[in-house]
Amino acid sequence: MPIGLVPTVSSAPVSGRELRLDLFRGLALWLIYVDHLPANLLTWLTIRNYGFSDATEIFIFISGYTAAFVYGRAMRDAGFVVATARILRRAWQIYVAHVFLFTIFLAEISYVATSFDNPLYTEEMGILDFLKQPDITIVQALLLRFRPVNMDVLPLYIVLMLFLPLILLLMRWKADITLALSVLLYAITLQYDLHLSAYPSGVWAFNPFAWQLLFVFGAWCAQGGAQRMSRILSSRITLWLSLAYLLAAFYVTLTWNITLMNNWLPRWLEQWMYPISKTDLDVLRFAHFLALAAVTVRFLRKDWPGLKSPWLRPLILCGQHSLEIFCIGVFLAFAGHFVLAEVAGGAVFHTVLHAFVSGAGILIMSGAAWLISWYKHSADKSARTKGTIGNADLAGGSL
Numbered sequence: 508m509p510i511g512l513v514p515t516v517s518s519a520p521v522s523g524r525e526l527r528l529d530l531f532r533g534l535a536l537w538l539i540y541v542d543h544l545p546a547n548l549l550t551w552l553t554i555r556n557y558g559f560s561d562a563t564e565i566f567i568f569i570s571g572y573t574a575a576f577v578y579g580r581a582m583r584d585a586g587f588v589v590a591t592a593r594i595l596r597r598a599w600q601i602y603v604a605h606v607f608l609f610t611i612f613l614a615e616i617s618y619v620a621t622s623f624d625n626p627l628y629t630e631e632m633g634i635l636d637f638l639k640q641p642d643i644t645i646v647q648a649l650l651l652r653f654r655p656v657n658m659d660v661l662p663l664y665i666v667l668m669l670f671l672p673l674i675l676l677l678m679r680w681k682a683d684i685t686l687a688l689s690v691l692l693y694a695i696t697l698q699y700d701l702h703l704s705a706y707p708s709g710v711w712a713f714n715p716f717a718w719q720l721l722f723v724f725g726a727w728c729a730q731g732g733a734q735r736m737s738r739i740l741s742s743r744i745t746l747w748l749s750l751a752y753l754l755a756a757f758y759v760t761l762t763w764n765i766t767l768m769n770n771w772l773p774r775w776l777e778q779w780m781y782p783i784s785k786t787d788l789d790v791l792r793f794a795h796f797l798a799l800a801a802v803t804v805r806f807l808r809k810d811w812p813g814l815k816s817p818w819l820r821p822l823i824l825c826g827q828h829s830l831e832i833f834c835i836g837v838f839l840a841f842a843g844h845f846v847l848a849e850v851a852g853g854a855v856f857h858t859v860l861h862a863f864v865s866g867a868g869i870l871i872m873s874g875a876a877w878l879i880s881w882y883k884h885s886a887d888k889s890a891r892t893k894g895t896i897g898n899a900d901l902a903g904g905s906l
Contacts, residue, residue, distance in 0.1 A: 526814040526823055527807060532569045533826030533876075536833055538562035540868055543657050543840035545847050547861040556764070558756040559783055559795040563660065566829075567718060568796070570664060571725025579675050579730055591672040598668040601830065605661040608834045609648055612655055613637065615838060619845050632656045632841065636707050647706035654705070657837050659712040666715045667722045674723055678730045686732070689723035692716060697787060710786065717788040721796070740804045749798040756795050821873035828879045832872050839868040 538553045539562045555561035574594075582590035613634055620628040629635045633656045637644040647653035651662040677685040695701065696717050702710040728736075739745055759780075762768040783789045813819060825832045843864040850860060 524827075525809070527809065527811075528569050528573060529823045529826035530814065530819060531565055531826070532829050533822035533824070533832075535562040535565040535569070536825050536829060536836055536872065537822070537869055539566070539660075539833070540836040540840055540872065541865055543836070544843050544861070544865060544868075547847075548858050549862055549865050554799075557760060558753060558799070559760075559789070559792045560799065561785075563713070563785075564721060564788075564792065564796040566660065567663070567667075567721045568725040568800075569826075570829075571667070571722035572729045573725075574668065574671055575675060575678070575726030575729040578671060579678070579726075582675050582679065587672070587676060590675070594668060594671050598665055601661060601665050601668065604830055604834060605651075605658070605665065606649065608661070608837060609655070609658065612658065612837060612841070615841060616655070619841075623849065628845070631844075644706070652704065652706040654712075657840055660833065662711070663713040663715055663718055667719060670719070671726075674726055675730075678726065682727055682730050682732060686723060686727045689720050693720040693788075712786060714787050717786075721788060721793065740801055745801050746805055749801040752794065752798045753802070756791075756798075821869075821876065824876035824880050825872055828876050831879055832876055835872055835875050836868070839871060843868055 538555075541550055542553050542555060542562065544550065550556070553561065578590050578594050581593055616628055616632050616634055617638070620626055629638055633654070636653070637648075644653050651665065654662060674685060677688070693716070696714065701716045702714055703716075705711055724732075759772065762771050780791065783791050785792065814823075846864055847857070847861060852860065
């Protein structure tokens with residue numbers, strides 16, 4: 508989907524905010540929140556039920572694109588050392604946010620499990636090992652090896668940001684070769700099963716050695732790749748191939764969810780296709796994302812008037828403050844999980860309750876995004892005013 512978001516890339520700095528990036532990043536955050544709730548009727552509105560990829564691919568691609576766009580310009584203007592320092596500062600901010608999220612999330616789950624005398628919550632959310640060995644587990648959490656359920660995206664993002672200076676440096680040399688090296692690392696990862704280990708067992712839910720391909724691809728698009736692909740993306744052949752692949756993926760996902768269609772795929776195709784690994788960013792998932800992207804770039808233009816519609820403003824604001832909204836979404840997802848698990852009722856009542864929980868969470872996320880945006884706008888306005896006064900004082904000789 509998000510290739511259609513990318514602005515035209517030129518060597519000159521681009522002014523103004525790319526609202527399509529914010530729109531789809533906000534959409535990804537909403538979808539991630541809904542997907543983290545227990546399955547119900549409304550979860551069928553998320554894209555993971557209609558193809559191989561889901562909101563995670565959107566989020567990581569846009570993260571790679573925006574990071575390369577912002578810090579690539581900083582590297583051109585201020586040099587490698589200054590840009591690297593800014594990238595590491597941003598990675599540290601994300602790490603601190605992850606630690607705070609981890610701490611408060613643990614407190615939320617522990618409080619609910621204790622107050623309602625239901626230890627299953629600690630097991631469902633993956634914190635049972637922490638309660639057994641908190642001294643060891645907290646160290647592993649700080650090393651990003653131990654994570655409760657729904658907290659796998661930020662560690663992946665932190666690792667990818669740590670390697671961004673090298674990625675940008677290589678792209679300044681040869682962007683296409685950098686992308687080729689990323690593809691090579693991806694192929695080696697699949698061939699030799701490269702992973703980062705998790706605690707107390709297993710591997711990272713999102714393998715950085717594989718998911719770096721999507722991140723680097725986003726960075727490559729930001730550094731001119733999207734412009735060089737414009738002819739391919741505008742081709743009717745590309746459009747029809749993309750639509751055909753999306754329809755085929757949709758058919759396959761139907762066989763997962765409709766019992767009567769379970770045997771509608773040839774055995775040889777199932778053996779070749781399965782498992783479609785999310786951990787290692789399966790080729791079919793990546794291809795599905797590219798197909799969505801090709802269709803999006805065809806129909807969603809940068810100057811689309813709808814981007815300024817008040818109806819899309821909540822999505823855009825959430826996308827502009829993605830780190831904060833992601834953290835809030837994790838808290839709300841567990842709160843929603845708790846409400847849906849504890850409140851009894853019939854099927855119709857539960858469907859209505861699920862709709863209420865989903866809508867309430869999205870409204871809270873949108874309200875928080877608006878509040879953060881208002882606060883930052885007020886703070887920036889105040890800082891500009893003080894800066895003007897300070898410059899005047901300095902010009903007048905004041906220390």
